[in-house]
Amino acid sequence: MQTARSRLLAFASFLFLTLLAFSVYSQDLNIGFITGRGDDALVEEAAWELVGIEKTNLGAGDFGAANLSTYDVIAIGVVAFDQNQDLKDNFEALKEYAEAGGYLLTIDFQQDSTWIPDYFPHSLTLFDDDLDADGLSEVVDHPIWHTPNTITDDHFAAAAWGAGDFMADGPQDAPGAWEPLLLAGPSSWPVMVGAEAGSGFVVFNSIQVLQSVGRAASEQAIEVMENLLLWRGPRDVEARGKLTTAWGAVKSDRR
Numbered sequence: 001m002q003t004a005r006s007r008l009l010a011f012a013s014f015l016f017l018t019l020l021a022f023s024v025y026s027q028d029l030n031i032g033f034i035t036g037r038g039d040d041a042l043v044e045e046a047a048w049e050l051v052g053i054e055k056t057n058l059g060a061g062d063f064g065a066a067n068l069s070t071y072d073v074i075a076i077g078v079v080a081f082d083q084n085q086d087l088k089d090n091f092e093a094l095k096e097y098a099e100a101g102g103y104l105l106t107i108d109f110q111q112d113s114t115w116i117p118d119y120f121p122h123s124l125t126l127f128d129d130d131l132d133a134d135g136l137s138e139v140v141d142h143p144i145w146h147t148p149n150t151i152t153d154d155h156f157a158a159a160a161w162g163a164g165d166f167m168a169d170g171p172q173d174a175p176g177a178w179e180p181l182l183l184a185g186p187s188s189w190p191v192m193v194g195a196e197a198g199s200g201f202v203v204f205n206s207i208q209v210l211q212s213v214g215r216a217a218s219e220q221a222i223e224v225m226e227n228l229l230l231w232r233g234p235r236d237v238e239a240r241g242k243l244t245t246a247w248g249a250v251k252s253d254r255r
Contacts, residue, residue: 099198170206
C-alpha cells in the first residue's frame with residue numbers, strides 16, 4: 001500500500017518535472033503568436049494560459065527579418081488573416097521566415113472569403129466547409145503526431161471538441177508540395193496539411209484548436225495543441241534534446 005509519505009514524494013517529483021518542462025519552453029523554445037483579434041481574442045489567450053506554453057504576441061513592428069529569426073515557431077491565431085491588418089501587411093516576411101528555416105503554422109482556422117492562396121509559401125485554396133467531429137478523422141503518420149504526445153484518431157472524436165468547435169474553412173485537397181496530416185469528414189478531406197518550405201516547414205490547420213482548448217479544455221485537444229507547437233522543437237539540436245527529455249518524463253508520470 002502506498003504510504004502518505006510516498007504519495008507526497010511522488011507528487012513533489014511530478015511537480016518538479018512539470019516546472020522543469022515549462023522552464024525548458026521559456027528558455028529554449030521561442031514561440032511568436034499572431035493574434036486573431038475580433039471576438040475570439042479572449043478565448044485564444046485562455047487557451048495559451050491553460051496549456052502553459054509561453055509565447056510572445058507579435059505586432060506591427062515585429063516583422064523584421066532579424067526579429068522573426070529569433071523564433072523557433074510562429075503560430076497564427078483565429079481568422080488572423082482576416083482580422084489582423086499587421087499580418088496581412090507582412091505575410092511575405094513570414095514566408096521568408098519559414099523558407100529560412102522557421103516553423104510557421106495556423107493554430108486555428110482562417111476565413112475562406114478573405115484568404116489569398118499565396119499567403120503561405122505554397123499556394124492553397126480554402127473552401128467554406130465546416131465539419132463537426134464525428135469519429136471519421138484519420139491521423140496520417142507524420143512526426144507531428146509523435147512529439148511530445150502520441151496523437152491517434154481518438155484525439156479527434158466528438159467528445160474531445162464539442163459541437164461546432166472542430167473544423168472550419170479548410171482545404172479539400174493537398175496540391176503540389178502539401179502533404180495531408182489529418183483527414184476528416186465523410187469525404188476524407190485533408191483538413192490539416194504540411195509542407196517543407198526552403199529549409200523550414202509550414203502547416204495549414206483548419207481545426208479550431210485554440211477555440212476548443214479555450215472553451216472546453218479536453219485533454220485530447222490540449223495534447224493536439226502541444227504537438228502542433230512543439231513537435232519540431234528548438235532549432236538548437238542540444239536544446240531539442242533537453243526539451244524531449246523533460247517533457248517525456250512529465251508525460252510518463254502523468255499516466
